[in-house]
Amino acid sequence: MIALNKFLLVGLGLIAIQLISCENSSAEQHWHKGNLHTHSLWSDGDDFPEMIIQWYKDNDYQFIALSDHNTIGDSEFWYEIKERERKHKTLEKYQNRFGDWVETKTDSGKTLVRLKTFEELQSKFQLPDSFLVIKSEEVTSSFENKPVHINVTNIEEKIDPIRGTSVLDVMQRTLDAVHEQRKSLNIPMFAHINHPNFGYGISTEDLKQLNGERFFEVYNGHPAVNNEGDDTHVDTETMWDLINIHYYKEGKPLMFGVATDDSHRYHTFSSKDSNTGRGWVMVNSKKLATEDLISAMENGDFYASTGVHLKKFYTDQNQIEIEVGPEVGVNYEIIFMGYKKGAEAVVALKKVKGTSASYTFQKEDVFVRVSINSDAKKENPIMVDEIKKAWTQPILAP
Ligand SMILES: [Zn+2]
Numbered sequence: 001m002i003a004l005n006k007f008l009l010v011g012l013g014l015i016a017i018q019l020i021s022c023e024n025s026s027a028e029q030h031w032h033k034g035n036l037h038t039h040s041l042w043s044d045g046d047d048f049p050e051m052i053i054q055w056y057k058d059n060d061y062q063f064i065a066l067s068d069h070n071t072i073g074d075s076e077f078w079y080e081i082k083e084r085e086r087k088h089k090t091l092e093k094y095q096n097r098f099g100d101w102v103e104t105k106t107d108s109g110k111t112l113v114r115l116k117t118f119e120e121l122q123s124k125f126q127l128p129d130s131f132l133v134i135k136s137e138e139v140t141s142s143f144e145n146k147p148v149h150i151n152v153t154n155i156e157e158k159i160d161p162i163r164g165t166s167v168l169d170v171m172q173r174t175l176d177a178v179h180e181q182r183k184s185l186n187i188p189m190f191a192h193i194n195h196p197n198f199g200y201g202i203s204t205e206d207l208k209q210l211n212g213e214r215f216f217e218v219y220n221g222h223p224a225v226n227n228e229g230d231d232t233h234v235d236t237e238t239m240w241d242l243i244n245i246h247y248y249k250e251g252k253p254l255m256f257g258v259a260t261d262d263s264h265r266y267h268t269f270s271s272k273d274s275n276t277g278r279g280w281v282m283v284n285s286k287k288l289a290t291e292d293l294i295s296a297m298e299n300g301d302f303y304a305s306t307g308v309h310l311k312k313f314y315t316d317q318n319q320i321e322i323e324v325g326p327e328v329g330v331n332y333e334i335i336f337m338g339y340k341k342g343a344e345a346v347v348a349l350k351k352v353k354g355t356s357a358s359y360t361f362q363k364e365d366v367f368v369r370v371s372i373n374s375d376a377k378k379e380n381p382i383m384v385d386e387i388k389k390a391w392t393q394p395i396l397a398p
């Protein structure tokens with residue numbers, strides 16, 4: 001009897017522990033939505049930064065990185081209102097929304113508006129536990145006629161465009177500069193490679209050779225970036241897998257994929273305009289603080305989305321479990337994409353139609369990621385019949 005009781009107690013205890021750990025695995029997920037790639041009048045965007053930040057804040061984002069080309073918005077800059085602004089009533093809209101906060105002056109018949117610095121913008125919009133404004137720069141370099149654009153999230157000091165002897169050299173020098181700044185200032189920050197297929201500037205081979213890169217844009221919402229590739233260039237999702245097969249073989253940490261807006265146009269909306277709301281990341285972090293978001297992203301604890309929302313994404317030693325937060329009337333397909341030892345390519349290991357699925361790791365699996373497709377068409381897409389998707393990060397099989 002005593003022995004049986006003991007057995008029962010131990011058994012119940014185990015069940016209790018299992019229930020707690022299962023509950024924790026989903027209860028502990030705190031997803032924060034953010035866009036890491038945005039332009040304003042500080043470079044070639046067509047609106048004041050406050051209007052842009054306000055849009056993201058009003059549309060349920062928890063963080064936004066302002067990433068203008070080759071500037072961190074830390075100087076005194078009076079922007080001259082030109083024909084484009086008059087056409088879009090850019091200043092009027094800004095004044096209507098922000099009133100006395102707006103600073104203007106006239107000089108020789110020109111209307112000038114002072115762009116607020118990053119620090120001013122951050123103190124105006126950042127709210128503890130609800131909204132972060134992250135300092136960023138799109139370090140915009142090139143090699144010959146090939147664009148090499150790299151975002152630096154949570155940058156502290158501006159990095160000037162980098163010159164080098166090849167596309168790879170420019171990228172590597174940029175990354176090295178980011179790592180050096182991070183180390184010398186002891187501030188967490190990371191670089192992500194932007195739109196590799198923009199002008200077909202960055203090839204899969206270039207990305208394979210890089211050392212120290214962890215992130216690239218698997219999706220960029222700018223209509224000119226060729227996420228889908230063409231007859232002679234692979235799409236960015238295929239590129240991602242090819243890079244990771246190589247990184248795995250070389251013993252490098254795997255590359256993670258982000259989705260971003262790369263928004264520039266805030267007054268005209270079409271598939272030819274780089275608008276807001278097209279691509280974002282969802283980061284699982286208990287605290288909404290820049291350091292925590294960066295650390296979660298560096299652990300791969302996030303997914304990229306163009307409209308599919310995940311309710312749960314959980315992995316342990318045995319399996320991956322995933323559950324979509326479905327939209328009414330939308331159908332989903334969950335595809336486990338994996339690379340097996342000795343294989344040539346990443347292939348679909350398992351496909352499930354529905355809103356939840358799990359995958360049990362097999363002996364030969366090296367890494368597995370999940371692609372979630374839907375049949376929901378995107379509003380304001382960048383290409384015909386674009387559907388809402390999500391991509392989790394690749395997970396190394398135990
Ligand atoms: Zn760019």
Ligand SMILES: [Zn+2]
Pocket residue numbers: 037038039138262
């Ligand atoms: Zn950009």
